[in-house]
Amino acid sequence: MRMFSANSQRRALSVTLISRDPAMQRWITSGATGGDVDVVALAPADWDIASATQADIILVATDAGCPRDLDLIEKLRTHGVQVVALAAGGSISLAVDAMRRGAADFILQPARAQMLFDRLRELVAQRPQLSSSKTAATRPDRAANPAGFIGQSKAMQALYAQISRAAPSSAPVFVTGESGTGKELCANGIHELSGRKADRFVAINCAAIPRDLMESELFGHVRGAFTGANDDRPGAMQLADGGTLFLDEICEMDLSLQAKLLRALQTNRIRRVGGTSDESVDVRIVCATNRDPQGEMDAGRFRADLFYRLHVLPVHLPALRERGADILELARSFLTRFSAEEGRHFRGFDPRAEQFLAGYDWPGNVRQLENLVRRIVVMHDGEMVSAQMIPLALAQSGAAGAVPGRAGADILAFGNAAGAGGSHAQHGIEPFWIQEKRIIEKALETFDGHVGKAAAALEISASTIYRKKLGWDGDPAMSA
Missing domain, CATH: 3.40.50.2300 (Response regulator)
Structure with missing residues (x-):
């Protein structure tokens, strides 16, 4: 040594x-x-x-x-x-x-x-560097919040009960909920509370991986299977052997690959791309989607037999607007964490700021709230977050109780709602992100919400659409 x-x-x-x-x-x-x-x-x-x-x-x-x-x-x-x-x-x-x-x-x-x-x-x-007192104040009670979630609303209590019942089993779990509600956190929590926690938790976003690489990512490949396959490589199913595999955005998976996944689940055996023999695997599947599975089956985009194989233990995540007082509890937790990370001195929100946050509809859910608090901490300093620190569009929507088309990211300027101007609108100039958003939404509408087909028509990747949508939901930097 x-x-x-x-x-x-x-x-x-x-x-x-x-x-x-x-x-x-x-x-x-x-x-x-x-x-x-x-x-x-x-x-x-x-x-x-x-x-x-x-x-x-x-x-x-x-x-x-x-x-x-x-x-x-x-x-x-x-x-x-x-x-x-x-x-x-x-x-x-x-x-x-x-x-x-x-x-x-x-x-x-x-x-x-x-x-x-x-x-x-x-x-x-x-990494968050919180004092012991702050950590104690913001760390979720794992006994009460079995997946590490924050919040004690009735909607979350129902979720905790679902997770606690599902975790000990080895049966597949099907997680549903709007974008930004914490589906991967839920899946990881189920794994950590299961008998498989000593083994791996492997996550794959089915929408973010190109279609021609998805089979290799899932099942692995052998050397020479395709151009660039210079070595044997295990897939997610092998890496998660003995543990849990989380398949996010499962409805985006190609139909031909859905058939191969179904066979793997039925036989507990997989075959690598280019391989000639099967391998045994022991994997628990947790999958998630923000789509309507029944609608996807009716449209022929999702196999009914695979759905019924996966939809054994359903878990639904509530939207943030359904969680009441959890909104402010989450906001305070994020404020403490980001203040420590950024070297700021915030201690809380003033009454008007709390009113805005509690009254807003949060279409981007927890992810949007988290991004908003991070932005406030980065752009400001002080002891209390005031209403003037909240982006103008969000403050106006919160005060009026309305739901804007683009939540919290409409206007990047900070300040008092009464003192802000709209020079671009006055000159008849529509911001680029609005035009881009309209084009992407039109493509999604044309293809019945199918991200892959919309992306192909626009000649962009599916991951680009998801990144843009994430930006619209709360973090403008993500839509750049």
């Missing part, structure tokens, strides 16, 4: 390096010369959870010839440790595999030591 220690006026960044390469250990430790980094270098055989978790962050050197490096990343992740992969030879595929196994980020070799340490410090700084 090699160790570098340095004294500094500010607290040193504590890094544990796990690498079997003595040269790598020397390079990392000798690079910590800025006086603000402590590095402990260990061989894979020498580390243990007790020592590893003492560090702020873990750096794991990965090599394509040693799959145990990826297993190590996954094991550390299950203990709640933040891990960064150092990918040998600048291998992008190795870095991606490390991210899929739980790494928070990756750094390609060769890299400058100072750049590496700067990135590690950024990752540590991005």
